[in-house]
Amino acid sequence: MTHAGLTLYFSRNLNPRVAVAVAKYLGAPVDYVPASPRHPAHEEAFRPINPNRLVPVLVENGKSLWEADAIAYRLAQLTRPDFWPGHPHAAEITMWVSWGALHLNRPGSSFYFHRLVRPQFSAEEPAEAFMDGEMRQFREGAAVLNDYLAGRKWLVDDTLTYADFRAASLFPFAKGAGLPLADYPNILRWHGQLNELDAWRDPFAGLAEHPDQIKPLEGATS
Ligand SMILES: N[C@@H](CCC(=O)N[C@@H](CS)C(=O)NCC(=O)O)C(=O)O
Structure with missing residues (x-):
């Protein structure tokens, strides 16, 4: 199975944070692309990637998978199945x-x-x-x-x-x-x-930020 061609679109909000944390924790070979899918200037361009205009989205060889849980499932399958689908429980x-x-x-x-x-x-x-x-x-x-x-x-x-x-x-x-x-x-x-x-404390370490990012207000994290 090839790991090539994995792109993870993310922002700094709650659900993409989980997907990025999973990808970082598993060391998944994804390209991280910051997105701002609800910003009026970017909404239409994002629709073909995810008709819900939300992140996270994992694009694998041109096919979109949205929902943080589905992305975690897929990344675990590709890297460490016991993180979820291959775990005995x-x-x-x-x-x-x-x-x-x-x-x-x-x-x-x-x-x-x-x-x-x-x-x-x-x-x-x-x-x-x-x-x-x-x-x-x-x-x-x-x-x-x-x-x-x-x-x-x-x-x-x-x-x-x-x-x-x-x-x-x-x-x-x-x-x-x-x-x-x-x-x-x-x-x-x-x-x-x-x-x-x-990966959990600081999932966005080293990742770029979208210039038009809508993100939680300052002081959000504990
Ligand atoms: N059910 C989806 C929810 C995705 C969602 O609500 N994404 C929000 C952030 S939490 C979003 O894309 N907001 C626009 C943005 O972050 O720019 C999931 O679990 O992935």
């Missing part, structure tokens, strides 16, 4: 990927979006009752994760897998987004372990 990893998307990152993303991204282009604040509901759901998910991590180093089989990357996707932005991580000591300890990896 791959179903459990998928459980955390699916759970994280719906029960943790979805409500948590409202804080990422409204505290860090939306203020750059709109002053329209969300309804307080909506944000209260999102915080309630985020806290439910965070409590489940925190309890599960008690006595465990990593989520699946005590080895670092994509389950950890996906469940932790929001946490580099926790400070700026105002997510109450201090209330969840096992999450803090576990995310501290992830931060020991250069």
Whole structure:
């Protein structure tokens, strides 16, 4: 199988951050291309690469694969299958990927979006009752994760897998987004372990930035 012809389009936001962290962690042989797919000057040019006009996108020999999870899956297949699809407990990893998307990152993303991204282009604040509901759901998910991590180093089989990357996707932005991580000591300890990896702590090291990048506000990361 050839590894040639892999291009990873990314920005400095949440989901592309995960894809870049995966590519760096796995040492995947990708060309990193900074993109700003929602910038009015670049939107139409980006549509053939991803009709959703979002990053990350992995282009392999001319074919686009979008969604951070699909990209992580593919990069693991090409480099280190036990990071996800080839792991003996791959179903459990998928459980955390699916759970994280719906029960943790979805409500948590409202804080990422409204505290860090939306203020750059709109002053329209969300309804307080909506944000209260999102915080309630985020806290439910965070409590489940925190309890599960008690006595465990990593989520699946005590080895670092994509389950950890996906469940932790929001946490580099926790400070700026105002997510109450201090209330969840096992999450803090576990995310501290992830931060020991250069690929997780600073995935964009050495990578260029798109001149028209829409990125989280300064001070986003903890
Ligand atoms: N479901 C997609 C979401 C992709 C997405 O929402 N991307 C956002 C960043 S988190 C984006 O491209 N925003 C425009 C930009 O970053 O310039 C995934 O998991 O990859």
